[in-house]
Amino acid sequence: MHIRSIESLLKEKKSQPHQLIEVLQDVQETYGYISEEAMTTVSQKLGVPLIDVYRVASFYKAFSLKPRGKNLLTLCQGTACHVRLSKLLLNQALTQLKVSPGEISEDGLFTIEQVNCLGACALGPVVLQNGTYHHHMNPGKLRKLIISIRKAEKEETAHAQTQ
Amino acid sequence: MPRLNNCKDLESLKERLQARRKKIKTTLTTCAGTGCQASRSWAVIELLKKELAKKGLEKTVNLRTTGCNGFCEQGPIMVLDPDNLFYCHIRPEDVPEIVSETLMKGKVINRLLYTDPVSGKKITTEAEIPFYRAQDRQILAMNRKVDPCSIEDYIAAGGYTALAKTIGVTNPETVIGAIKASGLRGRGGGGFPTGRKWAECHEAPGDEKYVICNADEGDPGAYMDRCVLEGNPHLVLEGMMIGAWAVGAGKGYIYVRNEYPLAVKHSRIAVEQARKMGLLGENILGTDFSFDVEISRGGGAFVCGESTALMASLEGKVGEPRAKDVHTVVDGLWHMPTTLNNVETWANVPMIIQNGAAWFSAKGTGGSKGTKILALTGHVKNTGLVEVAMGTPISKIVNDIGGGGANGKAIKAVQTGGPSGGCLPAEKFDLPVDFDALYEAGSMIGSGGMVVMDERTCMVDVAKYFLTFLQDESCGKCLPCRLGIDRMLEIVTDITEGRGKREQIPLLEELAQTVQETSLCGLGKTAPNPVLSTLRYFLPEYERHIDQKCCPAGVCQALITYQVFGEKCNGCGVCLRNCPNKAIQGRKKEPHWIDSKLCTRCGICASECKFDAISVS
Numbered sequence: 122m123h124i125r126s127i128e129s130l131l132k133e134k135k136s137q138p139h140q141l142i143e144v145l146q147d148v149q150e151t152y153g154y155i156s157e158e159a160m161t162t163v164s165q166k167l168g169v170p171l172i173d174v175y176r177v178a179s180f181y182k183a184f185s186l187k188p189r190g191k192n193l194l195t196l197c198q199g200t201a202c203h204v205r206l207s208k209l210l211l212n213q214a215l216t217q218l219k220v221s222p223g224e225i226s227e228d229g230l231f232t233i234e235q236v237n238c239l240g241a242c243a244l245g246p247v248v249l250q251n252g253t254y255h256h257h258m259n260p261g262k263l264r265k266l267i268i269s270i271r272k273a274e275k276e277e278t279a280h281a282q283t284q
Numbered sequence: 285m286p287r288l289n290n291c292k293d294l295e296s297l298k299e300r301l302q303a304r305r306k307k308i309k310t311t312l313t314t315c316a317g318t319g320c321q322a323s324r325s326w327a328v329i330e331l332l333k334k335e336l337a338k339k340g341l342e343k344t345v346n347l348r349t350t351g352c353n354g355f356c357e358q359g360p361i362m363v364l365d366p367d368n369l370f371y372c373h374i375r376p377e378d379v380p381e382i383v384s385e386t387l388m389k390g391k392v393i394n395r396l397l398y399t400d401p402v403s404g405k406k407i408t409t410e411a412e413i414p415f416y417r418a419q420d421r422q423i424l425a426m427n428r429k430v431d432p433c434s435i436e437d438y439i440a441a442g443g444y445t446a447l448a449k450t451i452g453v454t455n456p457e458t459v460i461g462a463i464k465a466s467g468l469r470g471r472g473g474g475g476f477p478t479g480r481k482w483a484e485c486h487e488a489p490g491d492e493k494y495v496i497c498n499a500d501e502g503d504p505g506a507y508m509d510r511c512v513l514e515g516n517p518h519l520v521l522e523g524m525m526i527g528a529w530a531v532g533a534g535k536g537y538i539y540v541r542n543e544y545p546l547a548v549k550h551s552r553i554a555v556e557q558a559r560k561m562g563l564l565g566e567n568i569l570g571t572d573f574s575f576d577v578e579i580s581r582g583g584g585a586f587v588c589g590e591s592t593a594l595m596a597s598l599e600g601k602v603g604e605p606r607a608k609d610v611h612t613v614v615d616g617l618w619h620m621p622t623t624l625n626n627v628e629t630w631a632n633v634p635m636i637i638q639n640g641a642a643w644f645s646a647k648g649t650g651g652s653k654g655t656k657i658l659a660l661t662g663h664v665k666n667t668g669l670v671e672v673a674m675g676t677p678i679s680k681i682v683n684d685i686g687g688g689g690a691n692g693k694a695i696k697a698v699q700t701g702g703p704s705g706g707c708l709p710a711e712k713f714d715l716p717v718d719f720d721a722l723y724e725a726g727s728m729i730g731s732g733g734m735v736v737m738d739e740r741t742c743m744v745d746v747a748k749y750f751l752t753f754l755q756d757e758s759c760g761k762c763l764p765c766r767l768g769i770d771r772m773l774e775i776v777t778d779i780t781e782g783r784g785k786r787e788q789i790p791l792l793e794e795l796a797q798t799v800q801e802t803s804l805c806g807l808g809k810t811a812p813n814p815v816l817s818t819l820r821y822f823l824p825e826y827e828r829h830i831d832q833k834c835c836p837a838g839v840c841q842a843l844i845t846y847q848v849f850g851e852k853c854n855g856c857g858v859c860l861r862n863c864p865n866k867a868i869q870g871r872k873k874e875p876h877w878i879d880s881k882l883c884t885r886c887g888i889c890a891s892e893c894k895f896d897a898i899s900v901s
Contacts (some may be wrong), residue, residue, distance in 0.1 A: 126795050141600035142583050148541070169600070180582025180602040180759075183542040199504030200459075200735045201661035202697060203749055212886040216864035237586065237753060238508035239543055242659055242733075243356035243667040243827045254322030264862070 126151070127162045140171045141177055145184055153193075154185040166243035182236075190225040192270055195249040199238030202245035206259075210246055212234065213260035217267055230274055231267070285435070287562045290570035291448040294439070301440035308346040310387070311365045313428060317352025318507075318546050320359035324376070331379040338771060339383055351432040351515020351550065352507075354424055354669025358398060363410050363428070370410040371396040390583045396661055401665040402687045415666045418684040420647070422655050423631050424671045427515035432550045438518040444563060446634035447522050451529050452571035456486055459530040463633065465641035467653030472498055472589070472626030473704060474806070475652075475719040483614035485531040485613040493533040495524050496617065496624040498594060499540040499547060502586035503702025504753065506733035508657040509627035511669055513540065513547040516631070517554035521577065521632030525568070526637060528575045531623050536575065537781040539594055541582040551579045584763055586703075588758035590805050591616075591624045593759065604761045605805035612760060626731070632713055643677035648674030652718045656729065662699075662736035663690050670734075672717060679713040682736055688791060693738035697821070701704045701730025703750045703757075706817025707743060721743045726817040728810075742839035743822040744829050748812035758807065765808030767798035781842040784830035793819065838900035841885040845901055851873035852897035859889035 122253050130147045134140040144167065148159050155178050178184045211222075213231045218226045222233050224247040241247045244256035248263060255266060288294050314320075314329050329349055336342045351841045355361060358372035366388065371382070371393070378396060397406040398413055407413050430437040438444070450459055464479025485493065497520055501509040513520055524536050537630045540548045555577050558564040585603045587593045593603035595617045616622025632654060636644045645653045652674035658681065659857040661667045665687030678698060682688065689695045697707045708729035710714065715721050722728050737746070751773040764777060772795050774787045796812030803809045819826065828834050835843040848859075848868075853875040859869040860876055870876030878889070880900075883884040890898040 129585065139598070139600040142597060146581050148581070159464045177583075177600070177602055181585050181720055183582070183584035198753075199668075199701070200733065200749070201505045201659075203504075204735060204737055205743050206887065209887040209891055212864075213888055216886070216888075228769070234541060236584075237502070237757070238504035238506070240501065240510040241356065242505050242507055242661040244319055244322055245661070247322070250706075256319070256322045260891045262861075276794075 123147075127159050131163070135166050136168050138167050141167055141169055141174065142181070142225065144183075145174075145178055149184050154188045156186075177197050186221070186222070188225065189234075190230050191274070193234060193249075193251055194231060194267075195234050195238075195239070195262050197239045197241070197247040198235045198247060198251070199242060199245065199267050201242035202247060205245050207246040208249065210258055210263050213263050214267070217264055227273075228282045230271060285560045285641075286891035287560070288569060289562065291453075294444055294448050294569065296640055297473070298439050298442070298445070298608075301436050305346070305440055308344065309366065309388045310344065311346040311348055311364045311367070311505050312387070313348045313349070313350055313358060315361045317350045317356070317359075317511060318544075319352055319356025321546070322356075322895075323359040323373075324604065325374075326380060327376045328362075328374050331376050332383070335379050337385045338557040339388065341383070341419050347386060348437070349360055349431050349703050351427050352511035352669070353427050353515070354511060355562070355666075356669075357667050368409040369394050369397055370413065371492070372682055389897070400687075412685070415668065415670075415685055418680065419672045421671045422635060423512060423519070423628065423657060423671060426519060427511065429748055430516055430753070432515050432517055433553050433562060435454055435518060435554065435563075438516070442638070442669075443518050444522055445635075445762050446448040446637035447525050447563070448569060450526050450637060451569060451573045451812065456532070459526065459637065459688045460486060460635060461643045463530075466636045466644040467641075467648070467651075468629065468632055468636065468644065469652065469719060470626055471628035471632070471731070473503075473701065475729065476489055478625060478629055480612055480660065481625070482527060482531050484611065485533075485621050486592075488614045490621050494532055494596065494617045494619045494620055494622040495528045495533045495536040495882075496598070496622060497536070497538040497630055498589065498590040498624055499538055499544070499551075499627050500582050500594060501541060501544075501627070501731060502589040503733050504705075505661055505699075505733045506659045506702055506731045506765075508659055508669060508732045509543050510547055510781065512631050512657070514544070514873070515536075517547075519550045519634060520551075520630045521554055521558055522624075523633035525563070525575055526633050527623060527625065527630065529573050531621070534575055535672055536577040537598055537617075538577060539580045539582060539588075539598060541588075542584045548579060548581055555579060585759075586753075587759045587805075587807050590807060593805070594624065595622065600720075601751050604759045604818070605807075607804060612786055628732075647720075649716060649718050651720050652729075656717055656732060658717070658734045660686050660734050660736070663693060663695065663738040663740070664688065664736040665690050675716045675718055677714050677716050678708070678734075680735065682713060683791065686736065689738050691738075693740060695736055695738050695742065697737045697740060699727075699735040699737060699746065700733065701728035701813070702733045703754055704728060704806065705730045705733070707737070707746060707821065708817070709821045727813070728819055739757060740837055740839070742780075742835050742837035743818045743825050744776065744835075745837070745839045747815045747818045748773065748780055751776055751799075751811070752805065754811045756809075759862065762802075762804040762808060764799045764802040765804065765811060768803070768808070769811055772799070772812065776815065778839040779826060779829045780831040780835070782829075784826075784828050786827075786830055788830075789819065789823075789826065805844040844878050844885055846878050846883060846885060846890060846898055847889075847898050847901050848878055849899065850874050851897050854895060854897075856895075858892050858894070862888055862892050864888065
């Protein structure tokens with residue numbers, strides 16, 4: 122990761138400590154997680170002690186301090202999804218991918234995360250896959266979604282190798 | 285985009301825009317809110333644009349893309365005016381037929397009409413659909429009239445007229461008096477009288493003041509604010525401008541939760557458009573009122589819905605609340621006087637100014653005026669956003685609007701107010717949507733979430749669900765919340781896993797009261813509500829879990845077993861293949877069976893079975 126890229130995210134926000142969360146949001150969106158290197162640069166450029174940057178980065182759920190898999194599957198655990206048995210989706214995802222929440226699957230393709238509500242309650246249970254909403258999900262549909270993503274990734278890799 | 289230098293410019297622009305719109309007789313309104321986008325409405329919209337151009341209709345048909353209209357389960361939705369024809373569940377492949385048959389020949393496509401789940405009949409117009417008809421849509425109705433990315437749509441619909449009536453025309457005391465007289469109370473959950481809040485901020489000493497829009501809608505099961513901010517951001521902006529002028533603020537923030545990217549996007553577009561037109565910035569509409577707004581994203585912390593935690597977050601810090609012995613209207617953001625209101629609260633302001641306080645206070649009850657948007661979800665036939673007059677009984681919302689229980693199951697309870705609220709049993713459905721009535725019954729309106737629960741819901745599990753949520757979201761600053769929720773959760777978990785004892789119930793109640801009385805902020809103070817309300821109304825369920833190690837709803841994994849009904853099982857093997865623990869056995873085309881020693885009650889087999897042959901006992 123180049124420090125220059127993080128500097129470009131900082132743009133007009135230098136020496137403005139109150140912009141810390143906005144800056145970390147941009148880092149998270151760009152790199153998928155917030156590395157120690159990123160935190161150090163943000164600390165220097167914004168003028169916020171490193172321990173405070175770490176404190177904020179570890180407090181808010183929007184920030185991941187570890188890299189994530191290529192496909193982030195966010196399972197909504199809001200009340201409306203919960204009464205429609207969203208926890209079955211968690212069971213399905215964790216057993217199918219053999220992974221714990223927040224970790225990357227062995228093939229590097231998936232990370233499972235939970236969110237307390239996506240605000241699409243009428244369509245629950247909802248799964249968000251890299252920004253795409255999947256609604257009225259059940260374990261069977263989720264299993265098929267994961268299989269189809271794996272298949273598409275395999276085809277993409279095979280295609281790239283033939284180029 | 286013309287710059288508006290005074291009120292006359294605004295009025296002339298409105299007239300020109302209205303005249304232009306009157307010339308086009310046919311309007312096709314399609315929803316592109318988050319819910320309909322999840323149902324791929326953008327594919328429908330893009331195809332519609334192409335098809336209209338292909339048939340040469342793009343100048344005679346106004347295609348309007350709106351934000352959320354609240355009936356997400358029916359999406360993608362389309363309404364064709366002037367006939368008010370309502371189509372739902374539209375797929376891209378339906379588009380050519382809609383254009384050639386409905387738009388060009390006036391023929392109704394039956395399969396795209398809404399089917400009333402209660403009567404089974406097809407309904408042609410939006411106005412006749414019971415879900416809409418039984419509501420009192422004031423704010424939500426405006427979402428239908430505007431493209432959220434078009435300030436012109438908003439102005440044509442009368443937008444910013446209330447602002448023009450206010451700044452430079454009247455005085456702050458008059459505006460504050462109108463909000464007071466309307467009886468508007470905070471719509472985010474606190475229910476604090478808005479007029480009183482504005483008055484206190486107006487009177488607070490200091491030249492630098494702020495207004496904040498709290499769009500951190502963290503209650504799971506609630507998405508009213510998402511809908512309003514996504515669908516009509518200018519309405520919220522106009523409310524903030526009027527409030528800012530009234531209290532003397534020169535800067536405002538809209539704090540939007542991280543999980544609402546479309547609301548962030550539409551708010552940013554709205555702010556840019558307002559700046560270009562001179563409705564934000566220096567000398568707005570030629571007056572000496574200068575005001576600007578910044579959009580700020582939340583970091584994914586429920587506690588940041590609390591006002592002092594939100595302000596800490598805006599200052600770039602962790603979202604830890606502080607004691608409010610000095611109110612934030614005096615000492616708020618950067619220790620300056622700050623008026624913080626919820627999205628829906630701000631959204632009500634322009635209409636109160638435009639129509640008058642008496643118009644607003646004519647609806648509702650003695651202590652709860654106007655309308656409230658609720659998110660009706662869960663085990664009910666019609667789910668979605670519902671706007672009703674305060675005072676409307678819960679039974680009307682659940683039955684007349686919601687259509688009653690889904691899948692033939694009896695409704696057991698509604699949960700209102702999110703994690704700060706409580707569960708009310710069916711016998712209490714005559715209660716009105718009213719701040720005080722619901723509070724006395726052990727729940728609250730909260731931000732407006734209303735989750736319907738039927739006999740498949742375990743109320744002890746509901747208490748555990750909310751405690752788990754709050755344990756995760758507690759900021760950890762104060763001991764009663766940090767440890768009190770942990771201890772309550774331990775007890776409720778014991779009960780759901782077959783280790784419960786009778787003496788834990790009074791201990792749970794004592795813990796709950798202690799946490800309520802001694803926590804620093806609203807999160808901790810209201811955390812015991814789900815437990816207390818379920819103990820109050822559903823004690824027999826707790827007792828069955830404890831005495832008989834039984835979960836009557838069949839939810840608590842440690843207390844249930846899954847079994848295959850031999851008469852219904854045809855031996856297809858789907859369950860066997862999908863069982864992660866290899867706990868199912870059986871030969872092809874013969875009834876299967878589950879080994880309860882290997883079964884972890886994950887529920888995957890029951891959800892996969894197409895023959896209803898697996899159930900919980």
